[in-house]
Amino acid sequence: MRITIIGSGNVATHFAAAFKNAGHRIVQVYSRHMQHAALLAYHVGAEAIDDLTLVSGETDLFVISIKDEAIGITAEKLAPFNKLIVHTSGATHMEAVQAFTPWAGVFYPLQTLSKTKEVDFRTVPLCIEGADEQITRQLIELAQTISNNVYRVNSAQRKVLHLAAVFACNFPNYLYGVARQLLAENQMDFELLRPLILETAQKVQEYLPGEVQTGPAVRNDHQTMATHLGMLDDKPALKVIYELLSQQIIKNDNDKATG
Amino acid sequence: MRITIIGSGNVATHFAAAFKNAGHRIVQVYSRHMQHAALLAYHVGAEAIDDLTLVSGETDLFVISIKDEAIGITAEKLAPFNKLIVHTSGATHMEAVQAFTPWAGVFYPLQTLSKTKEVDFRTVPLCIEGADEQITRQLIELAQTISNNVYRVNSAQRKVLHLAAVFACNFPNYLYGVARQLLAENQMDFELLRPLILETAQKVQEYLPGEVQTGPAVRNDHQTMATHLGMLDDKPALKVIYELLSQQIIKNDNDKATG
Incomplete structure (x- = not known):
């Protein structure tokens, strides 16, 4: 297939490389910044452009991987070519493209890409x-x-997936950072925690999270929780987060026991 | 070395197996419940006992892997043998053992063991x-x-590690469960999120969490955050958690930018 990549960020970069590796031809790479477009275009043997009026119609698919709020106006400019147009956003309805063309779709990669x-x-x-x-x-x-994990997901479901990904990825990563900070303040290296973080994620590849919950909250170990809260006295935001998440873990476990 | 295991839970089980595999001899396994003691003792070729008065002095090391609050009274009973006694608890000071014997120590495994x-x-x-x-x-x-990752950690540091492990393991696992619940309510399988969870943990094996934070909060994408909060209207506790963690991610990022 001939594919045009609109964007040069994390998602655009991974898609361009994956399509190229699978034997597709990347026709053009567009970015507002010529040097970004040129770098990605060079890697995938495409033409770099920084002006949407230079887009070629000699393509089969436009992949729009740009900021959510720019998807609509970009789709509107590409619609006259009457080619397939997909966006790659988790948070954006297909309607953002479909408003301008019947050849609309979504290609949402559920992964954290850098x-x-x-x-x-x-x-x-x-x-x-x-x-x-x-x-x-x-x-x-x-x-x-390009992938062995392809799912059919409608716009309403994708919106939920995007929210769920914040809980499954963005928030855990923030909490890893909290743990790192606590160690650094006490002359310990983050290295100490890395195996624990990896094992926690590996466990739920096999089990469901509720089956492998550990820690003081699920044990109803109020003495340890009180000690931990005391250690967070000078970090009020973390103290609230600790309390709130612990309460939810206790509540979940009670629901399971009584439900 | 001749080693006696006091306890038959997750940590006791993994330690007994690891010591045995490394060529040490497990002398006895104690549990209050004979069938628990017998099961583990069988696996590691040891004698099972359910009465501390039956403990043999023909050993070099007692490993106490039981509930935190029982460590002290157990150490007191084992102290007269004048052998090394360690506990395996993250939340307990070495003093719990050292109060009864100078041959005291701690062997804390920083991992989630099932x-x-x-x-x-x-x-x-x-x-x-x-x-x-x-x-x-x-x-x-x-x-x-038995391990390639051995660290010297004092009691004050271990207390911090134990707290940090709650943030790095127990809380992320709870959040995986939240994500799973959101998917289940919308007819989607947890399978969809597993690669994302694993990649998030794999990223921080190489990078620091602050370097790989993604999501709407770190992008200051207020429109997406507002949409997500709206979707949580009927889940007040999750809504508060979403708001609080997002605020902290935004704040951290600002601190980095200005600091």
Whole structure:
């Protein structure tokens, strides 16, 4: 397939590389900043452009990987080519594209992608939606050329997935940072905690989170929780977070026991 | 070394197996419940006992892996043998043992251990403390026979580690459960989120959490955060958690920018 990448950020970069590696041809890479466009274009053997009026119609698919609020106006500019247009946003309804063309879809990668960290794209769950059954099937087929985890997910479900990803990824990462800070203040290296963090994530690859919950809250160990809260006296925000999350763990466990 | 295991829970089970595999001899396994003692004792070729008066002095080390509040009275009963006694608790001061014997120490495994989930014990960080320099060295040497990650950690530091582990392991696992619940309510399988959870933990094996924070909060994407909060209207506790953690991520990022 001939594919045009609109954007040069984390998601655009990973998609461009994955499509290229799967044997597709990247026609053009667009970015508002020529040097960003040029860098990615160079890596995937495409033409770099920084002006949407230079977009070529000699393509089969436009992949829009830019800020959510710019998806609509970009789709509007690309619609006259009458080619498939997908966005890659978890938080944006398909309607943002479909308002301007019937050839609309979504290609949402449910993974945390950084330019500097390689990821095996075949393991990335791709959540696909198409404006009609034929488009959906075509997009799923394309998705399967780059990932082994392809799911059909509608806009309402994708919105929930995006929220769930904040709880499953962004918030845990913040909490890792809290733990690191506590160690640093007491002359200990973050290295000490890395195996624990990895094992916690590995456990839920096999089990459900509720089956492997550990710690003072699920044991109803009020003495330890009181000690921990005392240690957070000079960190009021962390103290509230500790209390709130512990209460929820205790509550969940009670619900399970009585439910 | 001849080792006696006091306890038959998760930590006792993993220690007994790790010591046995490293070529040490497990003399006895004690549990208040004979069938628990017998099961573990059978696996490691030891004698099972359910009465502390039956403990044999023909050993070199007592490993106490039981509830925190019972460590002291147990150490008191074992002290007359004049053998090394360690506990394995993150939340308990070495003093709980040292009050009764100068041959005191701590062997704290910084990992989430379940009986049913195998773990490569060589990767488990072992935090060692001894009542004096000679005991500390002896315990570190022993620890190195079962783990490649041996650290010298004093009681004050261990207390902080234990708190940090709640933030790095117990709370993230709870949040995985929240994400799972949100998916289940919308007919989606937890399978969709597993690669994201694993990659989030893998990223901080290489990077620091602050370097790889993603999501709406760190992007200052107030529109997405408002949408997410709206979706949590019928889950007040989760809404508060979302708000609080997002505020902290925004604040951290501002501190970094201005600091």
